[in-house]
Amino acid sequence: MKFSSKLILLATLLSLGILFADTIIFEDDFTEEPANWTKISVIGDQEWTHQTYGGNGFMKMSGYSGGNAYANEDWLITPAVDLTNAGNPKLSFETANNYGDENTVLNILISSDFDGNIETANWTDITAQATFPTSHSWTFVASGDIDLSEYSGNIYVAFKYICPDSNAGTWETDNVLIKDSDGENPPVPDNAIVINEIAYNPPNSVGNDNYFEFLEFYNNSSDAVDMSGWTISQAVDFTFPEGSVLDADSYAVVAKNADSLAAYYGITNISGSFEGGLNNSGETVILSDASGNEQDNVTYADGGSWPEEADGQGPSLELIDPSSDNANPDNWQASFTENGTPGMPNSSAPEAENKTIYEIQYTEDESGDSPEAGNRVHTSGIVYAVFDGFFFMSMPEGGAWKGIAVQSDIEVAESDLVECDATVGEVYGRTTLQTLSNVTVSAVYTVISPAVITTGEVASEQYESVLIKVENVTVTNDSLGYGEWEIDDNSGTCRVNDEGDYSYVPQTGDMLDSVTGAVQYSFGNFKIEPRRDDDLIQDTSSPALSVTPNLVEFGMLEIGTEASLNLTFANTGNSDLIIEAITLP
Known part of the structure; x- marks a missing residue:
């Protein structure tokens, strides 16, 4: 990771009247193979190597090679770093750790008398003062500043890798820095x-x-x-x-x-x-x-x-x-820019182009995506259905391609006229107006009339987000899961959802005069979204109780003659029936 240009003098904050400087004593970001570092392999044939990934150089050590794990002890040691004139020296570095287990370790040690022989030098283990990765990944973790103020003269910093032959992991290190922090960090301005x-x-x-x-x-x-x-x-x-x-x-x-x-x-x-x-x-x-x-x-x-x-x-x-x-x-x-704007100025709303709902929705693309997807549009419509977090609106005349979903928490009511700028998005396959601005809401009391279609036509792109009505339907499945049920008018089944506020509880076999609602598209299916009770008109023309066979079919029963009578009773109404007694004429 290279955050910015190399730092020689961090800052002179004249506006605060404070002089603050960090002087770099030693630095290596391993852009190239380090020339003056010492590599010593005590155990094993593997050793520290210079690697580059994504343009970033670093040093890597692993006891794993050729499909096998090998026991290793390998040292990577800095050249001599002179702290003679340092007032407040600090060490920092970055490490990444992957594979292996707790037996593959990286220790950090310091010596003031290393002369090329690690056995005769005196080493101080400062591993506990550093921060290391807590999980396996290739993500580098900063060590934090390690205080070196107790040292003077030349020092050597060693990265000591140890692993067993049972499970050899990988350690990487980068951005080794020793600086002299002269003074305290200046205060940061509020909201900087x-x-x-x-x-x-x-x-x-x-x-x-x-x-x-x-x-x-x-x-x-x-x-x-x-x-x-x-x-x-x-x-x-x-x-x-x-x-x-x-x-x-x-x-x-x-x-x-x-x-x-x-x-x-x-x-x-x-x-x-x-x-x-x-x-x-x-x-x-x-x-x-x-x-x-x-x-x-x-x-x-x-x-x-x-x-x-x-x-x-x-x-x-x-x-x-x-x-x-x-x-x-x-x-x-x-963000008005799809997928955001990391590392650059935040987006602002582009100029909106005037488009009718029909122009936004009409498409011949097999995907069903709007030709205006991703564009900023200025449009208007009459609200005809309001749900939690979104609403549907339509062109005044209604009909195919003339309804659209709007994702917004603005306060609207049915029959309101909404005019706005918005970004056209495809929300899980449903064309939706998002990120509204310049919104005006007017109560015009215009009621949208539903388009009368068949159940077999519901699952078609032209009716997405349109207010529709289907007639003379039978409930063919009262529980598809997640509150959805199924109806059919003999042209093909369609789904009905329960997002709206209605009390009707579907039962398989129920007959309904009509079902009205928005054509919603979610979770890969088109479905009708009734708004309230009066969107579900139940069939009351059929008798509540049917008896088969009809009694007149039995004819005359002579005196003294016995016969068995098998009757089947069916409740074809829309409420439960209680049969208390049956009287035969």
Whole structure:
């Protein structure tokens, strides 16, 4: 990880009247094979090697070779580092650990008298003062600053790898730095570094959350800020490595998988990979400085006042104004740029183009996707159905291709006219208006008439989000699961959902005069979404009780003659019947 240009003098903060400088005494980021380091193999044929991955150089040691594990003890030792003039020297480095078990260890030792012979030198083990990875991965973890103030003159730092022949793991190290910190870190101006963008549930079109989650931080001050040793906690764990200086009006990104994010977005200002993952339902992200002082705190959510579009539908969460209170969900937006804007300025709404609902919905594409998907449009419609977190609206005349779903918590009622700018999205296959702006709502009391179609026509793209009505249907399955049931008018079955507020409980065999509702598309199926009780008109024309065979079919029964009578009773009505007595004429 190369966070920024190499640091010789971190900052001169004249505006604060404080002179603060970190002087680099020794540094090696292993861009090339180290020339002056000493490698000593005590046990085993394997040794420390220089590796490069994704343009990043590092040193690697593993006792695993050719399909077998071999016992090893291998040392990697710095050249002499002179601390004679250092007032407050500190050591830091990064390590990654994969495979193996607790018996594959990496120890950090210091000597003041190493002369090429590790056996005769005196070594002090400082392993316990460093931070190491807590799980197996190729993600580098910063050690934190290790105090070297008790040493003077020349010192040597050794990375000592040990593994058994039963289970040899891999250790990698990078960005070894010894600096002289002259004085205390200057205070950070209030609201200097803000949590500016959160991608907690990237869409499936990008890839798995384990590769594409990220957090973005923005320097909202006029000065560079040294973020070395700063931490992200609670939601995820991350420590900014040494040399993490964020310039004014600049962005730093921390990702679940830094390499994947860098490759996908083509960015370089990624500080590293965090441990853990961002909760898709929401949680708290805390940013603290190197002294443990909290610098920012955001508790995001996947609903309520927070933009729901950021929950797996394409956009990220973006802070609208970095000077605003980012604890307030009203100051966040779903990004107008698909998949977010890590490491770059947050998006703003593009100019909306006037489009009717028909122009947004009509498509000849077999996928059913809108030709306006991803575009910003200005449109309007009459609200005809309102559900939790979304509503449906239609062009006044209704009909095929003239209804659309709107994902928003704005307060609307049926028969309202809604005019807005919106981004056209495909939410799990349903064309949906998202990220609304410039919204006006007017009570016009226009009632949309449903399009009368057959049950066999419900599952067609032209009726997606359209108010429809099917007539003379029979309940063919009263429980498809998840509150859905099935009806048929002899043209083919269709599903009915229970998102609306109706009291009717379907029973297989029930006959309904009509079912009215929005054609919803979710979980791979088209379905009717009734709004309330008057969308379900029950059939009352048939007798409640049918008896077979008809009694007149038996004819005359002579005196003194016996006969058996088998009757079948069927309740074809819409409520339970109680039969108390049967009287034969």
